[in-house]
Amino acid sequence: MKDTQCKSVAFGLWMLAAFDVPVTAAEPELVEQYGAAAAEQTLIVRSTADISVFAPVVEAFLETRSGLTLIYEQWGSNDLYTQSRAECREGAPVADVVISSGVHQMVKLVNEACAQSHVSRETEQLPAALRWRDELWGISREPAVVIYNQDLVPPAEVPKSRFDLLDLLRPANTPYAGRVATYDIERSGLGYLFAFVDAQEASTFGALQEAFVRTQAVRSCCSSDIIRSVADGRYLIAYNVLGSYAQGYQQQDDRIGIVLPTDYTLVLSRALMIPKGANNGAAAADFLDFLLSPDGRRILRQALLISPLLETEEGAEGETLSSTALRPIGLSPALMVARDQLTRETFLKRWRVTFPGP
Template sequence: MTRLRAISAAALYPIAVLGALCSQPAQARPPQSERITVFESKIPQQARLVLHGSSNAGLIRALALDYQRIHPGVEVRYSHLDTQDIYRRATRAGSTSERPDLLLSSSTDLQIKLVNDGLSRAYRSPQTQALPATARWRDEIFAYGYEPVVMVYNSRLLEASRAPQTRGQLQALLAQPDHPLRGKIALQDPRGSAVAYFIATQETKLLGSDSGPMLGALGANRAQLFKRMDNLLDQLSNGDMGLAYGVFGSYALQRIQRGAPLRIVLPRDHLLLVARTAVIPANAPNPAEAQRFLDYLLSARGQAVLASNAKLIPARVDLPDIAPVYAGFDPRGTTLRRTPLGLGFLVYLDEVKRRRFLEKWRSLIEPTATR
């Protein structure tokens, strides 16, 4: 059984809150809502790897423990942070007591900006070169997996026969006379979440002229906005919300595995796949260890663990033996829209464009509350 410890001056979270088993790491909450998990080496420590990531510890745990099966002398320290905090810390050298060796984030735009601003370190290996060209950029940022942006509904509030399979079907459902989802549609607020903002901008690009009517239909049905995806899924699981639009599939799958009465819909008109990316900071204390972990993530073994445990769609497309994560998902489907890495993501980081986008988005949604 792996012995694990938490590093923080704050009090330990209760095990019941974490849902932790005796073999799982303890966690604590230092300042800035940082949650740190330490996976101690299984033999006398030979190396240390510090990760800053936006995935919760439950999604990273299997990766860390499997990596230690290969490299038992490595202590892995994982800091769970919001993507905006990951970016801010990376731009302020020395602002934190422990600089990270590797940044793992779902805000592709912020990761691209770090690379473009010269704050990353290049790395080439057979594993990185095995990625499709659209999944790596400048040999400094790498997509190691993809999150499907899905619809999720509570099966106790919405019958499967009425569950929309496309955005057009969702609009038709919202226009029904009985208004089955009025006041019970959940969205993440792009004003308070870097990831939600990124998803909203990408969806707007994909929908084009259909974006306004889609947002207007959600607003007319009093869509509720949430600052955090976990809170949104809590409300959806307990029946306060009936359907969530534009959330990550991996988070929903976690709830389903715990028994929540949720069902996932992979939209058939288009399925946005958001890259989870890895960047080695220019000032990484242990770049060699970061490179070794990155190679593990991109290996056949690492990609299989990402799929089975972290519920991500593999970034490698040359590994046919990996079991599909989502029922009905076709990795070569014509409706898939992977986010290709490149400078195009910087457009919506411009402050003027950001303000205008959010003002228009807000005017269409007209929420009754932000939670």
């Protein structure tokens, strides 16, 4: 887009101050501005999606909206939840749109009356599992995958399922000891969500935890760190990685291999809400409708946020699984169990036994 202007983090934070945004302990990881510098309206979007991934979506939205500046803040999921909840309780929302992969956290925010409703032709066409109370909507379709280094993992040892991964970790002298990674669920809201749903879905969860303990598996905070380390050979395999990021990296580095587990594959839909009292709720609703429109879905597919691993597009078959193997994570009150304080602490205590490091 010709008039797209990407500013530095410092400039982005200066712009927030110009709009009377209070300074708080939690801050975004990155901030960029898109659109005309002197636009009549400003839309503030906070999201856990990497700016590099979501930028084409933002640019496509702004192509027909010359009177709008969009400030995009990239956040970690835990900080985004904490900040959004604090602003909700204070009655002083800053963001106009909040998008998070920590969908259990988003359900909690909506349940605490932190969101405003919106109904349109586009929202009503969403499946019921991706629309809750007309205040929370699932905008993407991304699998949780196993990735591996294609140069270092023999084809016969590529784990196609959790059972295969257990088999690799079972021998006392396994070469995969210390070289399997997954999310640090205390630092990653997405990692916590995947692990918590695994515990409910899989008979293999306890066995995997035991195998991770015995083989000194590694935990890491972020998708980019995990994927890069697998490509570089520091890790050989990573478990429960977000497939959209893995496939994006794979397009630039063919050392990364991707597997959709055949026993079951979790499918995430990033959740979007419009905070109650948002300063530019009308533009926020337009942004949501764009994301759910045919044009928006096309751009999300190009950005791999609607994964071609799960769909057939233009005659190209993605990796296919049986319908029973796909396990979408729906937006519903059931996810609030993951946010229950006692449940969370009990789950984390078990996880700390698996990863007892600092």
